[in-house]
Amino acid sequence: MKAKFLVPLLLFFGLAGFLAFGLTLNPREVPSPLIDKPAPNFRLARLDQPEQTFALDEMRGQVWLLNVWASWCVACRQEHPLLVRMAEQKLVPVVGLNYKEVRGDGAISTRGMALEAETTMAIERARRWLSDHGNPYQLSVLDIDGRVGIDFGVYGVPETFLIDREGRIRYKHIGPITPESLKTQIMPKVEELRRAG
């Protein structure tokens, strides 16, 4: 067996090594340009008391999570029990950003629907969903038209933003939170920020 005949095999093993490493990476995880930048401020109607609004500034001084969700989002159902457990253990305050509750749902056409009607429908749907699945949120706000979502660069639901005491985004988690990502990524960062502050 001459050494040169082993070249194809070695090349292939090199390639396989990269592929194996590639499996541990997530190509969809695009670094957010907002990391370490002040979170875009917003003032939106609260889901529990729609006549009142909530602004991002109100969380100043706390390390907290902004979780983007919607009742039509299937993957949200996957992470929801974990959020509920987190709330029971009071790990970290979570504010829900209910994103395009009605117009994001493909089964409903909003063509010609007035904004008030859409809002009423959104409130009803979102509340029902939370009463069915449990409400892990300190509070939720309604992003009916998705404009705040755009400011945050949301391109899929669920997404979760970790925001520090000064209102800066420190981490962005794309897709459902898993027990593992909570343990290895999110909570260590939360602890670190709490200590830093």
Place this chain on the structure above:
Amino acid sequence: MIPELGHFALILALVLSLVQAVVPLVGAHRNSSALMGVGRPAAQGQFFFILFSYVCLTWAFIQSDFSVQLAASNSHSATPLMYKITGVWGNHEGSLLLWAMSLSLWTVAVTVFSRHLPDAFLARVLGVLGWVSAGFISFTLVTSNPFERLLPAVADGRDLNPLLQDPGMIIHPPLLYMGYVGFSVAFAFAIAALLSGRLDAAWARWSRPWTTIAWVFLTAGIAVGSGWAYYELGWGGWWFWDPVENASFMPWLLGTALMHSLAVTEKRGAFRSWTVLLAIGAFSLSLLGTFLVRSGVITSVHAFATDPKRGLYILALLVIVIGFSLLLYAMRANKLMGGGSFGLVSRETSLLANNVLLTVASASVLLGTLYPLFLDALGLGKISVGPPYFEAVFVPLMTPVVVLMAFGPFLRWKDDDLLAEVRRVAPAFVASVAIGVGSAWAVDHLTWRTALGLSLAAWVVLASLQLLARRLGERAGASAGSRLRSITASWWGMWLAHFGIGIFIIGVTMVGSLDRHLDVKMKEGQHAELAGYTFVFRGAVDADGPNYDAARGNIELIRDGRSLGILTPEKRVYLAQGMPMTEASLDIGVFRDVYVSLGEQLEDGAWIVSLYYKPFISWIWMGCVLMGLGGVFAAADRRYRRLAARDAAAAVGGRAGAAA
């Protein structure tokens, strides 16, 4: 109950594939014809059970049995029957089952059409195919069970991805898989030859028709996929260098090299090492393509829901299959050296250059596809590699391939006189450059790219015609009919496929240089102009379908004051997933397509309309049809059947001799 039967049948198929993988190989090793004989019934039984399993899954879709998870996520009670059936493979689990089924179909074809092969060789081929099959069926069963139940069942399904609800998608995946998986036969022949140590020309001759047929399927599959992308995605592109397209294109490139290398090995006994490596390579790239699509290491519009466990399993499969093959190659390669010698100027040399160039082209596509992964793995950041890279690399690599492709067939085997041959084709070459530059100027697009493309196309066409004339002139004095008949089917196959590439290049060049595009806002009665055509918007109406709502635009196409008819692009919203889709409308012609798609409706009631003028785009498909037809001719050559009969007679004679 039926899904459980299907699941059980799949398990039985796995058991049979393991029998097929082990027993014939042991038999070949011990020279026991009883054990070797097990391969054939095991392969056929395995096919029966996979087919049964597949039918059960299809049944769940047709019956809208939404207690089956796969049907619930990929079908809907209102989905048209056709798309319920095709929805079976419009997802990860079902497409794996289709993969396994086509592998099994190929294996059965081998058991039926390769009766003339020596028993030990056939036993080894079936054994190798059995291993591959066991790998894929177990992958399906362990990580991706298509019969998973969803209890309690949902009221209605999520429907098939609307992009896949299209006639093109009915045939694209089966064709593509038949091509992908078909290279497993060439692969199994090569491995069987390595295992037996019998690496003479016979092995090359046996695997040639199989390779060619697999290549025809792959060519057709890629062409149909490209056609689908062209009219379904709604913006008139036909090739995107998307990772999944590349995954099918890489085996195509190596498979093309393999077909040519096999010709040299069969005729001259040379290039055996090349041929074995290409056979391993073409199939390895098919597997790699499956890995890329299924594992999610690369983002792509084609990627199905991904799961790291699946990626790991298929990577392990990849490492075992390819690693073992290349190790075997390394151990046996010294036996592959030698073969017929040849001069510097000969048909062999031109085919060697063809091998090298196509391999490099395939490697460069691989590099471009995996480059984002390499950088990410090395922590150098996230990038995406787009069409500019591929075009920059591809044009310089393919230009010499095309020049050689038309010139090579003029050369004789072993040795030839370069000057004499060059002198012979020089007029055609000069004429091609003149035609290319002249026509680029005539269509008012004198860029080097257009001139190069058209010159290459003219060169292929002219040289092909000259080659035909020379071939017909070889038997002076014979009647025209007998001269035509004296040409073999495989020669016609070569000629047609090469000619098809010329046609293909014309299409690619013209549509790349001269297409026109315009996005306009249109209200009823308004008109727009593009490339000499007038488009009059005659309003939009509701045109709801069984599982979607739609608005249909009516756009009258007018040329020189004469109406060419009404184009009816649609904007659809598929209800189950709420997914908007554009359904383009085309006026197809030999020299141009006119292509209209409907965009959003604005608040003032006007519509955004995209208008495209696509010159010569049909020539791309015509070129592919000619290439595929060439492959069919080549595979149908009578020679293979004659030689098969001889081999069979020899095998029987040998057996009789041994018995005596």
